Amino acid sequence: MNVPEELRYTSDHEWAKSEDGRLRVGITDFAQDALGDVVFVELPAPGSTVEKGGPLGEVESTKSVSQIYAPVSGTIVEVNASLTDAPEQVNAEPYGAGWLVVIDPSDSSELDALLDATAYRATTE
């Protein structure tokens, strides 16, 4: 299972990557493997606000529909529109082309509360 060292994680299997003060967010390799083939991704509208731990969207696979939770509070500044036509990118490249949203955090200290790679790996074992 792939858990890149440079990313931060939630216990709900989201990853977050700091990019110039903003956070790119997706679901982990562990999550996509557990879900199976992703067939639909529902994401919030750009400009909407999310709360840490609150619903961010849904990922539907051939097995189930799963909630995605916001790793931090903030404003959605970008969503991955290419997932509408190609949701399989979440399976193929969960840390790359399969990213979900970019959040502008309202409280940058919330990032510090996220898990590092070692701590996240421990939650999946």
Place this chain on the structure above:
Amino acid sequence: MSAALPGGRALSAPLMGHETEPTLFELSVSGRRASSFRTSSLPEWSAEELVPAELLAASPVELPEVSERDLVAHFTRLSHRQYSVDLGAYPLGSCTMKYNPKVCDEAAAAAAFAHVHPAAPPSCTQGWLELLVELEEQLCAITGMSAATLQPAAGAAGELTGLLLMRRYHEARGETRTRVIIPGSAHGTNPASVTLGGYQVTTVGTNERGGVDLDSLRAALDDDVAGIMLTNPSTLGLFEEDIVEIAAAVHEVGGLLYYDGANLNAILGIVRPGDMGFDIVHLNLHKTFATPHGGGGPGAGPVAVSKHLVQYLPGPRPVRNSDGTFGWATPEHSIGRIHSWHGNALVLLRAWTYLRLHGADGLLAVAEIAVLNANWIKGQLRGTYDIPYDRPVMHECVVSAETLERETGLRALDVAKRLLELGFHSPTVYFPLIVHEALMIEPTETESPQTLAALADALLLIAREAQEAGEASAAKQAPRTTPVRRVDEARAARKLVATYDQRP
């Protein structure tokens, strides 16, 4: 005498060939008809004479044109490609796919019942009304409730009815509550019904014994909680041991307990939801009381309630008058109709017949044998499949292929497909969601010991093949003997083609 063979193994099911059945569109010949009115004395009118010009389509709708002979052959061939409860064992956990006794269909086909118009006055339908009143009384006796509506069309309609009753109850007390609690192991329809009923879902966790986590529940409870939706036995097939504490905690904050009747089969005649503290109970007649199942129904999902909710039930309800006759009455503060006329009456008649067929002692035996069968299967699989939450189960057991998957690559989906080659319908797979590689097996009371043994042998064989051959095992290629092999579910969902004119 030689040992009896398993009556529920469908290996001899005749299948003529492996060609894809054409669609009706592909069988269509312009001008061909399945019926004609050669000798009609009615005058003929053209569409232009009957329908205002602005409502007429510019060109005819593309509909298939086939003869009756070809039409019947098409659907008969399709029906021969179905696995059904009439064909063999169908251990689809959570669905209670028990065999439906044919006498119930015979009763429903009787003209004395089937040919009665729902608008006929009560003076002409006393028999029907008596039957509906009796059914309601029996369902209330089984569940320990005060009264019931027979209107809801199926399980999800029953859930919505229950939530609307919950809403009306709180509104009548001048309260606006916004949340309904659901355990993590719940059926997917529960959160959907909660949302449709205008409430927010709050999920509570599962403890290490597979029950509702009481600490998690108490943390979620406050006076904003309208109620909780539970099944008992739970979706893991386990009896909810803390149900009395759960009921007390929910009632303490003024919430109501909703019982999802999905798993009632295990407790018939043994324990009643009303005695556990539930306020609203829905029943799946198509599960517990063996009315036909799936394929869009018609189903029936009666909702029974405790005394303080009777005044809100949908109406009109069949009632017993003080003079011994029967009639219709709508409760004073009814939430209104939930179905046209009187619900799916012929399904209700089938359930009434099933109850009469079994009697109280028979229903108790149904539950006892259903529970025995599920525990026997679980015992056979122990040591080969993982058994999360390993304690005595009720009417179904959840096992897991997690270790098999890690060691041999065998997934629950592979087991499901290989089982078809061995003559059985698959158990439910990947549900409940809290168990990885879940296989949820519900044999029901209607399968014989011979069939159960053959089913267990098949599941063990699949595991052994994987342990010996790994990725080269038969399960990875299965099913090879069915008219359609493994379908690409992901592509079907990603590139949905729902109608013939959308075809690639």
